[in-house]
Structure formats: C-alpha cells, structure tokens
Amino acid sequence: MIKLAVEHATQRKQFKTRIADFEMIREKISEMTAHTYVLESMVYMTAGLVDKKVDYSLEGACCKVWGTELLWKTINEALQISGGNGFMNEYPYGRGLRDSRINMIFEGTNEILRLFIALTGMKEAGDVLKDFQGALSHPVSQYGVLKGHAQKWMRGTVTSYKLDKVHPSLAPEADQAAKYAAVLRNACETMVYRNRKNVVNRQYLLHRIADVVMDLYAQIATLSRVTAAIEKKGEEKAKPEIEIVRWFAFQARHRMVANLKALDRHKDAEATAISEAAYEAGGYPFDLWGW
C-alpha cells in the first residue's frame, strides 16, 4: 500500500505540483512509513520473547491491536491519496480495506485486548486472573500486592528491554520512555486504590491506560531497533531511522500526556449520558426532522 501511495503521489500533479509535495500528503506518507517501521520493531522484539520462551502475551496483544489498526489506517490513507480512483473497484484499496477490517475483530477483538493490556499493566504479566482476582476479593488488605505487581511489571518492562543500553544519541527519547513508564505505574496504582474491585469495569480509563502501554512498548521496541541500526551502520547512515524514533517519541508523548491527564480530567459521565440518550431513543436522539 505504501508503494502504491508513493507511486501515485509522485506521479499525480494538481495545481502544477506533484501531490507528493503537498504537506498534507507528506504527512500521510511519513506516518504510514514511520508507523510501519515502529510496528516491525514491536513484532521483532516480541518474536525475540517467543524465542526466549518467556511470557509474551502482553507484548503479543500490543502488536495485534497496534498492527491491525495501523493496517486499516494505512490502507485508508493510501485510498485517500489516490483520490477518486481509490474508490473504484478496479483499484485494490476497497478490497484491502474490507479484508483488513476483520483483523480488528477476530483473534481477540481490539476492545477485549485493550482490557487485557490495561489490566495486565496493573499487575505483573503472567498468571493474570488468579492473583488479581484474589487480591481484588480483599482490595484493601491486598492493595500492597497489586501495588507490588504494578511496580514489578513496569520496572521489569523498562529494565528488561535495557533502556540503559540505548545509544547515547537517543538518551532524551529513552529518558522520556522511562519517565512515562513511572508515571503510568503511579497512575495504575492510583486507579486500583480509588476503584478497588470496580477497576475492571472502568473501561473509559482502561482504554487510556492500554493506549499508554502500547505507546510505551512501541517506543521501547523502536529505540532498541534504532540503537542496533546505529551500532551496525553508524549514526550518519542510520539518520533516517533516528528521525523516525525522534518523530515517533514526540507524537507518542503528546498522546500519552493526553491519555494520562484524561484519567483524572474527563467528560466520561457526559459520554455515558449521551449513549444513554441514544439507547433510550433507540438510535439518534436529536433528529432535526423527527418532530
């Protein structure tokens, strides 16, 4: 799809200019390319865990959710770049979109996997339900258990991926990932403390936590891959990859800050009320022509 999008963007002219040179098109191409690099890094790192025969369920879930949504977005943007042609059945985009859609539904829907990612993020990866349920049945006395799990998981995540081995030129991005892992850990602790057993039902919040976990894993995997690229080729030749990790870390920081802030400051009650209005009306409740 990236190949098709690049071919079309560099050949098609509008306003006497290659559409490839318009910044809104560049934005799409750079995002498709950089995010594909990030996804490859996540899958590669996860494959390493499979080879090591350690538990990779959390990382696998991150790859599935992130990868299936990226595929959908990439095909959608490739279709958009090809304009009216993209809508026609003679071109592969429509079929690509339809075929890629199922990936967000089967092999664990992305909603269920986000719950898994967030709840695993609140305790140590592995033996997910047993200890968690045990702790939640005595939430106050067991709070220490959950707190320990959360800390162990996040600390384990950061240290086991050897953020300290990241190339010195990427230190700011590595520090950022470690910082937000710590912020996430505290946010998880606070959520469990405030919600006790009900934490499993706080899906607005769990959605945000899952997205932060995925952004963190994506950054860690990409830092690892770019470090390897620098060590192999040198900084000059690895420059395009360094640009990807810097660009991605910048974008991810914005998303993480927004998601973490929205754990406390949100309009979730309003969202619930709006959905209730739709449920009560049996559809769209504000039909302009309905009276």
Ligand SMILES: Cc1cc2nc3c(=O)[nH]c(=O)nc-3n(C[C@H](O)[C@H](O)[C@H](O)COP(=O)(O)OP(=O)(O)OC[C@H]3O[C@@H](n4cnc5c(N)ncnc54)[C@H](O)[C@@H]3O)c2cc1C
């Ligand atoms: C082409 C195709 C091939 C398939 N192949 C297989 C196969 O080989 N093996 C197999 O076992 N299955 C297969 N399936 C089934 C597939 O795994 C299920 O469709 C999928 O798991 C979703 O289940 P469901 O359709 O019952 O939807 P539901 O479970 O009813 O879900 C409907 C929606 O509600 C959401 N939802 C459900 N529960 C929650 C919750 N607790 N919190 C938040 N949101 C929730 C879901 O995420 C989804 O968006 C296939 C399906 C298709 C279409």
